[in-house]
Amino acid sequence: MPEVEVCFSPNVYPLFHKDDAIVVVIDVLRATSAITTAFYNGVAQMIPVATVEEALEYKKKGFIVAAERNGEVVPGFDLGNSPFGYMSKKVAGKTIAITTTNGTQAIKAAEKAKRILIGSFLNLDVMIDYLRAEKKDVLLLCAGWKNKFNLEDTLYAGAIADALISKYEFTTSCDSAIAAGQLYHLAKHDLYEFLSRSSHRNRLSKLNLDRDIKYCLTPNQCPVIPVMEKGSLTKLQLA
Numbered sequence: 687m688p689e690v691e692v693c694f695s696p697n698v699y700p701l702f703h704k705d706d707a708i709v710v711v712i713d714v715l716r717a718t719s720a721i722t723t724a725f726y727n728g729v730a731q732m733i734p735v736a737t738v739e740e741a742l743e744y745k746k747k748g749f750i751v752a753a754e755r756n757g758e759v760v761p762g763f764d765l766g767n768s769p770f771g772y773m774s775k776k777v778a779g780k781t782i783a784i785t786t787t788n789g790t791q792a793i794k795a796a797e798k799a800k801r802i803l804i805g806s807f808l809n810l811d812v813m814i815d816y817l818r819a820e821k822k823d824v825l826l827l828c829a830g831w832k833n834k835f836n837l838e839d840t841l842y843a844g845a846i847a848d849a850l851i852s853k854y855e856f857t858t859s860c861d862s863a864i865a866a867g868q869l870y871h872l873a874k875h876d877l878y879e880f881l882s883r884s885s886h887r888n889r890l891s892k893l894n895l896d897r898d899i900k901y902c903l904t905p906n907q908c909p910v911i912p913v914m915e916k917g918s919l920t921k922l923q924l925a
């Protein structure tokens with residue numbers, strides 16, 4: 687039976703790496719929600735980069751570039767991490783380079799994985815369907831906050847782990863998958879309320895970003911799966 691595991695911090699990804707596992711990178715607030723939204727709205731390709739300096743190189747070459755640090759758009763760049771910035775016709779069909787505080791760092795941390803997918807509540811059901819059909823080991827990689835644990839990524843990991851284990855033929859011997867599943871059960875009736883004391887919900891609220899938080903926590907609005915192919919993200923062709 688395929689196994690599902692949850693890694694709570696990109697820092698410890700090497701402990702979880704398996705050559706054949708599918709890695710789902712999760713940064714619910716807000717990087718992976720923004721990326722999912724971008725592909726749902728027709729963005730052609732996204733190039734995740736780790737540093738603002740690398741992002742600047744893409745800007746000099748004429749790319750649209752998104753750069754976020756600590757929740758805010760880095761001055762001089764076109765976009766940040768608000769999913770609402772990726773709904774415009776201006777980005778449809780375009781390639782966007784992107785760097786974020788945690789999300790793109792988590793993608794980099796997993797770069798040795800054979801397949802990297804981008805997960806968010808926005809693509810919850812389509813992700814579960816895809817993973818169950820693939821029947822491969824799954825590693826749910828939470829971006830967290832600067833390599834520390836966060837609740838919102840854990841809840842999404844729990845939603846996936848719980849569905850795969852309880853409804854389909856997946857198993858786990860990983861306590862973090864069990865813990866994430868149990869937390870999801872406590873939270874699922876009102877994710878927004880459950881996160882009321884969480885650090886990043888509060889950080890974003892102080893920046894007047896409650897609209898973003900509510901959007902990112904509303905499941906299944908964007909049924910697409912971004913996938914990493916040779917250094918950039920594209921939309922996975924679903925059967």
Ligand code: 3SL
Binds near residue numbers: 717
């Ligand atoms: O850390 C990240 O990658 C971001 O999602 C953080 S924020 O939501 O833009 O603050």
